[in-house]
Amino acid sequence: MGETLKVGLLGYGTVGSEVGHILEKHSEMISKRVGATIKVSKVLVRDASRARKNPIPAGASIETDISAILDDPELDILVEVMGGIDPAYGWIRAALEAGKHVITANKELIAVHGGELLDLARDNSADLYFEAAVAGGIPVIHPLREALIGNRIELIMGIVNGTTNYILTQMEQGNSYEAALKEAQDLGYAEADPSADVDGHDAAAKISILASIAFGSRVTPDDVFTEGISRLSIDDLAYAEELGWVIKLIGLAKRVEGGVDVRVHPTLLPGDHPLASVKDEFNAIFIEGDSVGELMFYGQGAGGLPTASAVVGDVIDVARNTMAGATGMLGCTCFDDNRVIPIDEVVSSYYLRTAVLDRPGVLAKIASAFGRYDVSLAKVLQMQTLEEDRAELVMVTHESQEANVRKALEEIDSLEEVVGVESLIRAEITEGN
Amino acid sequence: MGETLKVGLLGYGTVGSEVGHILEKHSEMISKRVGATIKVSKVLVRDASRARKNPIPAGASIETDISAILDDPELDILVEVMGGIDPAYGWIRAALEAGKHVITANKELIAVHGGELLDLARDNSADLYFEAAVAGGIPVIHPLREALIGNRIELIMGIVNGTTNYILTQMEQGNSYEAALKEAQDLGYAEADPSADVDGHDAAAKISILASIAFGSRVTPDDVFTEGISRLSIDDLAYAEELGWVIKLIGLAKRVEGGVDVRVHPTLLPGDHPLASVKDEFNAIFIEGDSVGELMFYGQGAGGLPTASAVVGDVIDVARNTMAGATGMLGCTCFDDNRVIPIDEVVSSYYLRTAVLDRPGVLAKIASAFGRYDVSLAKVLQMQTLEEDRAELVMVTHESQEANVRKALEEIDSLEEVVGVESLIRAEITEGN
Numbered sequence: 015m016g017e018t019l020k021v022g023l024l025g026y027g028t029v030g031s032e033v034g035h036i037l038e039k040h041s042e043m044i045s046k047r048v049g050a051t052i053k054v055s056k057v058l059v060r061d062a063s064r065a066r067k068n069p070i071p072a073g074a075s076i077e078t079d080i081s082a083i084l085d086d087p088e089l090d091i092l093v094e095v096m097g098g099i100d101p102a103y104g105w106i107r108a109a110l111e112a113g114k115h116v117i118t119a120n121k122e123l124i125a126v127h128g129g130e131l132l133d134l135a136r137d138n139s140a141d142l143y144f145e146a147a148v149a150g151g152i153p154v155i156h157p158l159r160e161a162l163i164g165n166r167i168e169l170i171m172g173i174v175n176g177t178t179n180y181i182l183t184q185m186e187q188g189n190s191y192e193a194a195l196k197e198a199q200d201l202g203y204a205e206a207d208p209s210a211d212v213d214g215h216d217a218a219a220k221i222s223i224l225a226s227i228a229f230g231s232r233v234t235p236d237d238v239f240t241e242g243i244s245r246l247s248i249d250d251l252a253y254a255e256e257l258g259w260v261i262k263l264i265g266l267a268k269r270v271e272g273g274v275d276v277r278v279h280p281t282l283l284p285g286d287h288p289l290a291s292v293k294d295e296f297n298a299i300f301i302e303g304d305s306v307g308e309l310m311f312y313g314q315g316a317g318g319l320p321t322a323s324a325v326v327g328d329v330i331d332v333a334r335n336t337m338a339g340a341t342g343m344l345g346c347t348c349f350d351d352n353r354v355i356p357i358d359e360v361v362s363s364y365y366l367r368t369a370v371l372d373r374p375g376v377l378a379k380i381a382s383a384f385g386r387y388d389v390s391l392a393k394v395l396q397m398q399t400l401e402e403d404r405a406e407l408v409m410v411t412h413e414s415q416e417a418n419v420r421k422a423l424e425e426i427d428s429l430e431e432v433v434g435v436e437s438l439i440r441a442e443i444t445e446g447n
Numbered sequence: 448m449g450e451t452l453k454v455g456l457l458g459y460g461t462v463g464s465e466v467g468h469i470l471e472k473h474s475e476m477i478s479k480r481v482g483a484t485i486k487v488s489k490v491l492v493r494d495a496s497r498a499r500k501n502p503i504p505a506g507a508s509i510e511t512d513i514s515a516i517l518d519d520p521e522l523d524i525l526v527e528v529m530g531g532i533d534p535a536y537g538w539i540r541a542a543l544e545a546g547k548h549v550i551t552a553n554k555e556l557i558a559v560h561g562g563e564l565l566d567l568a569r570d571n572s573a574d575l576y577f578e579a580a581v582a583g584g585i586p587v588i589h590p591l592r593e594a595l596i597g598n599r600i601e602l603i604m605g606i607v608n609g610t611t612n613y614i615l616t617q618m619e620q621g622n623s624y625e626a627a628l629k630e631a632q633d634l635g636y637a638e639a640d641p642s643a644d645v646d647g648h649d650a651a652a653k654i655s656i657l658a659s660i661a662f663g664s665r666v667t668p669d670d671v672f673t674e675g676i677s678r679l680s681i682d683d684l685a686y687a688e689e690l691g692w693v694i695k696l697i698g699l700a701k702r703v704e705g706g707v708d709v710r711v712h713p714t715l716l717p718g719d720h721p722l723a724s725v726k727d728e729f730n731a732i733f734i735e736g737d738s739v740g741e742l743m744f745y746g747q748g749a750g751g752l753p754t755a756s757a758v759v760g761d762v763i764d765v766a767r768n769t770m771a772g773a774t775g776m777l778g779c780t781c782f783d784d785n786r787v788i789p790i791d792e793v794v795s796s797y798y799l800r801t802a803v804l805d806r807p808g809v810l811a812k813i814a815s816a817f818g819r820y821d822v823s824l825a826k827v828l829q830m831q832t833l834e835e836d837r838a839e840l841v842m843v844t845h846e847s848q849e850a851n852v853r854k855a856l857e858e859i860d861s862l863e864e865v866v867g868v869e870s871l872i873r874a875e876i877t878e879g880n
Contacts, residue, residue, distance in 0.1 A: 036597055036738055046663070046782040047596060145594055151739035153586075153594035160593075161578055161586035163480060164469050164759030230479070288745060291724055305469055305756035306584035306746060312721060313742035323738035326597030340773030349479040 017050040019333050022083040023057045023074075024105065025096035029119060029146070030057070031068040032322035033093060037329070038071045044326075048333045052091075056083050084108050091332055093325060094118040095146075103127060110134045110142065115341060117328040119146035119321055122235075125219035129232050129346040139342035141335055143328035148220045149174050149297045151320030152313040153327070158227045158301075159347070165303030167228035170267040171281075171442065174220040176295035176315045177204045177211035178243050178263040182280075183293045185248050186255065203295055203316075213242035214263065214278040221265030224299070225276045228267060230349040233276050237354040241279035250367060250437050253397055253408055254282060260290045261439060273353035275360055282365050282441035358417040363392065363441040365410050366419075368426065369433035372405040376431040383425045384411070387418040404433060410441060450483040452766050455516040455547075456507075457491045457538065458529035462552060462579075464501040465755035466526060470762070471504045477759075481766045485524075489516050517541050524765055526758060527551040528579075536560060543567045543575065548774060550761040552579035552754055555668075558652035562665050562779040572775035574768055576761035581653045582607050582730045584753030585746040586760070591660045591734075592780070598736030600661035603700040604714075604875065607653040609728035609748045610637045610644040611676050611696040615713075616726045618681050619688065636728055636749075646675035647696065647711040654698030657732070658709045661700060663782040666709050670787040674712035683800060683870050686830055686841055687715060693723045694872060706786035708793055715798050715874035791850040796825065796874040798843050799852075801859065802866035805838040809864040813840070816858045820851040837866060843874060 021037070023030055034054050037044070045051050054071040062076045070076055077083060083092065084105065092109045094102050094116065102123050106116050110131065118124065124131070124144045135142035145155045149172070158167070173179050180203050184194035195212065198204035210216045218238040225233040243263050254261050264281035267274065283290050288310045292298040297315025302308055314320035335341045370376050377394065384391060393410040411419065419438070427435050454470070456463055467487050470477070478484050487504040495509045503509055510516060516525065517538065525542045527535055527549065535556050539549050543564065551557065557564070557577045568575035578588045582605070591600070606612050613636050617627035628645065631637035643649045651671040658666040676696050687694050697714035700707065716723050721743045725731040730748025735741055747753035768774045803809050810827065817824060826843040844852065852871070860868050 032738070040597060040599065043599070043663075043782070044597065047780075151736075152742060153590040156589065156594045157586040160764055161589045161757060161760040163763045164473060164477065165756055166473065166476070230476075288724075291721075303584075303756060305465070305752045305759070307750075307753050309585060309744075309746035311742075311744055314740045317740075319738045320740055323598055323736060324594060326738070327594040330596045331593055334776065335773070338771070338773035338776050340768070340771035343767060343771050347480075349476070 017337070019050055019052050019090045019336060020055040020088055021052060021091045021093055021329065022086070022089045023054055024083070024092065024094045026057050026059050026066060026070070027095070028318035029095040029321045029325065031066055032318040033095065033325050034071045034074070035068040036322055036326045044330060048330055049337050050333055052329060052333055055089065056086065058083055080105055084112065089114060090336065091115045091117065091329060093329065094120060095325065097122070099123050099126065106131060107134065110138050110140050113138050113140050115141040115332045115336070117143045117325055117332065119144065119325055121147040121216070121219040121223065125222040125235050128223060128226060129348050132344060132346040136342050136345035141332045141341045141344065143332060145328050146321045146324035148223050149299060149311070149313070150315040150317060151323040152297060152299065152311050152315060153324070154224065154299050154311050155227060157311070158224065159344070162301070162303055162306060165305045167301060167303050168269050169302040170221070170224050170228055170299060171289060172221060172224065172265045172299040173262055173289055173292050173297050174265050174299065174315060175211055175217045175263060176297055177208065178217070179292065179297070180295045181212070182243060182251070182262060185246070185251050186260070188248065190248060191244065191246065212244050214240040217263060217265045217278045221267055221276060221278060224265070225267035225274060227347050229269065229274050229352050230347050231352040232348055233267070233274065233354055237276060239277040239279070239357040243280055246280055247437060250365070250439060253367070258285045259283060259443070260285055262289060262292070264289070264442070266442070270355060270361070273355045275355050277357065277360065280439055282439050282443060284443050360416040361413050362416065363411055363413055363443055364419050365408070365437070365439040365441050366423070366435065367437040368407050368435045370405055370407055371431045371433065372399060372403050373431055377407070379429055379431060380407070380426050383429070384422045387422040389414040389418055389422050450770070452483055452485050452523045452769060453488040453521055454485060454524045454526055454762065455489045455491070455519070455522045456487055457516070457525065457527045459490050459492050459499060459503070460528070461751035462528040462754045462758065464499055465751040466528065466758050467504045467507070468501040469755055469759045477763060481763055482770050483766055485762060485766055489519065489522065491516055513538055517545065522547060523769065524548045524550065524762060526762065527553060528758065530555070532556050532559065539564060540567065543571050543573050546571050546573050548574040548765045548769070550576045550758055550765065552577070552758055554580040554649070554652040554656065558655040558668050561656060561659065562781050565777060565779040569775050569778035574765045574774045574777065576765060578761050579754045579757035581656050582732060582744070582746070583748040583750060584756040585730060585732065585744050585748060586757070587657065587732050587744050588660060590744070591657065592777070595734070595736055595739060598738045600734060600736050601702050602735040603654070603657050603661055603732060604722060605654060605657065605698045605732040606695055606722055606725050606730050607698050607732065607748060608644055608650045608696060609730055610641065612725065612730070613728045614645070615676065615684070615695060618679070618684050619693070621681065623681060624677065624679065645677050647673040650696060650698040650711045654700055654709060654711060658700035658707060660780050662702065662707050662785050663780050664785040665781055666700070666707065666787055670709060672710040672712070672790040676713055679713050680870060683872060686800070691718045692716060692876070693718055695722060695725070697722070697875070699875070703788060703794070706788045708788050710790065710793065713872055715872050715876060717876050793849040794846050795849065796844055796846055796876055797852050798841070798870070798872040798874050799856070799868065800870040801840050801868045803838055803840055804864045804866065805832060805836050806864055810840070812862055812864060813859050816862070817844070817855045820855040822847040822851055822855050
């Protein structure tokens, strides 16, 4: 128990203060399990005078200048929980180059620069861990890199953004998008500017990270077709429920012919899918591997304590590696070079809602437009009469190419009997659901 | 890529043949991720002439004498997938003493001898991994040891036996226990002698392993109160459904005052509990940690391929440790000494079903018997009239001590208005459900 590993903590907000608190509260338990003492010795904050939920760990100094941390040769491990690409990127590079181990919860940074930083870590015999960057406290990066490593991962579908899942759960109960967003903001689940969550960018960063690890090749957020939930209508959620389906914001990563298919958008799922019962702010990641079959990991995807749980798990992992003299073992998981297919090439089922004039022959015209583009319909339902002469048609296609569906819809939209195409929602349903 | 690690495989049945097949099929992918080649070089079987689903990996020899494997100094890793304590115990001891790394899927062996074998491994700079021993392909042992290690684990509840979960799912649909068991046997989910599954012993071994790791102290199957599903009535499953609950065979491990509470028995859960929707032969493990909150891991808990997925994950882990020169890092997780409380001291809610004579005052007499033993009722329901003068009372208690409930029931059973106590099922429900 002689050895002490010193931690520098960048950020002491919601997550950072819980990391400090857990490392202090459980220090005896952790020492027993690591064979060394882990001690937070420096904490970097923007404003040293601000009051904090958890006090700074005993014996730690408060710093406001990053060089006090980067230039301290006694610091073994840097924990970055500030978020954002700058200045975190430069600081983490500098720390790794100095041979310090880095743990980060920074999904944007890892999604964009993960490959390069992992290689930099390995080249400097340092560790770079980031379990907390995806789905907070739920272990998913470790399992993908370790327990599931003998699998060829075929599919990942994740509810990886708690804010949007909370909003969708509220909308399922009949609340409007605006009311649900307001409530999420009041509860602290959503930011004042909610765009990173509701527009899908947060989920896109997370699915980029998971896809990169699962497929052993780089996927960055720029590669990921991303559509948020702000244009979803509660009518579609209600129709989905009537049909035994649910709509979730899904980050999807799938091996397909000619590459990998990675995207984020509202997705129709069968009501008995394991992801369908994930409510409120919970996250879950559904994985299909060629050996393991179907797996799902479920839990709290955000919040100070759950995220801190993952960060502390990584700190202990790195400490064990240090004690074993086995750091710097993980470089970039870029063994392969998979093309990310563009959205036009995606093959999916589609849920479509159109307002039409209630006249004989309208369905025949729509069906024949689909037929011209090789899109066949699995289901057609006339859901309700909107006004005297108008009806709402809900259609679900068999698996079709997105480009073809879009071309057909353009033609359908121009039919005089069609008032307008109201919704297009991609569906992950097997035939028969 | 120069180095080759040699694997000896003990057993080439359902699991072993899939392990051999995956290591061969994915050898290129695995080499990229390990930085070394992993090769099955010897396979121990009972009968060398038997036909096998997957051929023996190319270049491997078939052995029928264990000494060909134990005495081979070139073998780095032993994979044991035969099951049973003997002869596996002696062979694994010998392998570890010779400094070979061992991966096993053997839950009985690890549940009984895990602590000792882990220490033996560490003393010989060898690794002993056993992810496949609990819940097949679902990663749960790694997460408990790694990603969740900064948590104080408060509760584990697992559906860790697929056979009984399949039978209970069938019974929920109105099939009798006997018919459901027969179907499970026909599908290959249950053995000809199903007692290890239906009597709860398989689940007891698995929850012993999870409790030992989660609580950092030894729990062996002898410590675990174990009750199977063979006496469950479909009436109780139907009543539970009517009340919005489900009944699952749960392996439970909980920190309580004065020790830890570890047991296996049919358990009533609220219908909206994450474990409630785990159907058929699927497994799931629900975990509560002081930081991470609620987590659940879900997937295929048995079967050749999912179990082999976990074994191969361990093989790759050990190979990476070997390449890093960091084997032998994990000894017994026995940092603490927690008493396993006896069933009499357990505090739980109870679901009770009694047949009574339909007379005024019977409920008052029953309630006052409970009252004498400090047991208070949360819910009383008269479910149906059995015959003209008989009724069935379903009662749910508030949290009470098991010894008190049993004493009260003894007194109740002797009342002349009580025909008999039909069922006692422990319940994990929070007040209000």
